[in-house]
Amino acid sequence: xxxxxxxxxxxxxxxxxxxxxxxxxxxxxxxxxxxxxxxxxxxxxxxxxxxxxxxxxxxxxxxxxxxxxxxxxxxxxxxxxxxxxxxxxxxxxxxxxxxxxxxxxxxxxxxxxxxxxxxxxxxxxxxxxxxxxxxxxxxxxxxxxxxxxxxxxxxxxxxxxxxxxxxxxxxxxxxxxxxxxxxxxxxxxxxxx
Amino acid sequence: xxxxxxxxxxxxxxxxxxxxxxxxxxxxxxxxxxxxxxxxxxxxxxxxxxxxxxxxxxxxxxxxxxxxxxxxxxxxxxxxxxxxxxxxxxxxxxxxxxxxxxxxxxxxxxxxxxxxxxxxxxxxxxxxxxxxxxxxxxxxxxxxxxxxxxxxxxxxxxxxxxxxxxxxxxxxxxxxxxxxxxxxxxxxxxxxx
DNA sequence: ATTATCTATAGATCTATAGATAATGC
DNA sequence: ATTATCTATAGATCTATAGATAATGC
Numbered sequence: 001x002x003x004x005x006x007x008x009x010x011x012x013x014x015x016x017x018x019x020x021x022x023x024x025x026x027x028x029x030x031x032x033x034x035x036x037x038x039x040x041x042x043x044x045x046x047x048x049x050x051x052x053x054x055x056x057x058x059x060x061x062x063x064x065x066x067x068x069x070x071x072x073x074x075x076x077x078x079x080x081x082x083x084x085x086x087x088x089x090x091x092x093x094x095x096x097x098x099x100x101x102x103x104x105x106x107x108x109x110x111x112x113x114x115x116x117x118x119x120x121x122x123x124x125x126x127x128x129x130x131x132x133x134x135x136x137x138x139x140x141x142x143x144x145x146x147x148x149x150x151x152x153x154x155x156x157x158x159x160x161x162x163x164x165x166x167x168x169x170x171x172x173x174x175x176x177x178x179x180x181x182x183x184x185x186x187x188x189x190x191x192x193x
Numbered sequence: 194x195x196x197x198x199x200x201x202x203x204x205x206x207x208x209x210x211x212x213x214x215x216x217x218x219x220x221x222x223x224x225x226x227x228x229x230x231x232x233x234x235x236x237x238x239x240x241x242x243x244x245x246x247x248x249x250x251x252x253x254x255x256x257x258x259x260x261x262x263x264x265x266x267x268x269x270x271x272x273x274x275x276x277x278x279x280x281x282x283x284x285x286x287x288x289x290x291x292x293x294x295x296x297x298x299x300x301x302x303x304x305x306x307x308x309x310x311x312x313x314x315x316x317x318x319x320x321x322x323x324x325x326x327x328x329x330x331x332x333x334x335x336x337x338x339x340x341x342x343x344x345x346x347x348x349x350x351x352x353x354x355x356x357x358x359x360x361x362x363x364x365x366x367x368x369x370x371x372x373x374x375x376x377x378x379x380x381x382x383x384x385x386x
Numbered sequence: 387a388t389t390a391t392c393t394a395t396a397g398a399t400c401t402a403t404a405g406a407t408a409a410t411g412c
Numbered sequence: 413a414t415t416a417t418c419t420a421t422a423g424a425t426c427t428a429t430a431g432a433t434a435a436t437g438c
Contacts, residue, residue, distance in 0.1 A: 195414090195415060198415095200416085201417090235418090236418050237418095238419065238420085239417045239418070242417075
């Protein structure tokens, strides 16, 4: 029942990936170690060879999910003609709202993270800074201080819109919210300094 | 060990109030029936005389919290000289971020609500509509369709900003986010149609 | 020999129910 | 007599640990 070091490292990654998916779907408190391990195709007893506690898993899973999202956004940005519009269009979409397992963790887990202790909050905060930096790189070239402030406001508005859109059962309402956010954010992001 | 009907009704209210406080602080899954009942000064066995399930408690507690918040905002609005600025100033404040037990439930519980079934989501959606309507009443008198769209964007931005500000451990970052949101929202809300 | 994973389980906690208790309200 | 609350507990689930197992890696 033992595997090679390489296989074990891959298994650890699979556990983190499974945790990222399940936590986003059900929240940190809605998923047990056994469910995460089962999703990764392992039994729950082995968990504590890779992680010292559930808290550590949560922090690591957040770090990984944030990193993966950042990579995906950059890849997409490299291809788009209008990177900002492409980013907003994809983020503020019904598709993003209806697939919680792969949705943005800043939407699905921000409130959960706020309830945790330092390690988790730090991991989360780090990812959030990356998100804001990414947005900053997409904004028109106004003075740095203005651009940073705008990136913070844009990040808030994006996260808030998807959060609200997801909280109701009404697709029409969701579309209204997303559409309102798209136009408000574009207007705010592109106005002169 | 029995109390009058009036006392029993007051006890039910106390349970809802306790639930609203604890759920906002720890999430729906982070609080058990026994903790809610203890916070209300009762034992957990009596819970099921007032509520059919935890789901029902969650839905009712959301409804109550949303109603209470709406009342508080209206009362405050009635006194302020510039109601919109007063509302934004109070909502987008450090004080709001640091007291989760009495913070806005649309910030603390939106992601939790999105994971629940219809009854909870409906209760939440209802409250959210009230929030948007309230904001609409504070916006400058531009045409109805524009005003509604703006209210949705403002609501998203407010909720997103406090969500982000709360998720990190860094008060300086929180203040940056809140301040950026304040100016972005004021600019967006008051620009001509 | 070392160690990644598995089986089994301890101890805590959570939702819900059953039956007892004692005060209300007819 | 009715019923709001309490005590006690069933059954499920959750985090974490202990010891067994079997394949790796020296």
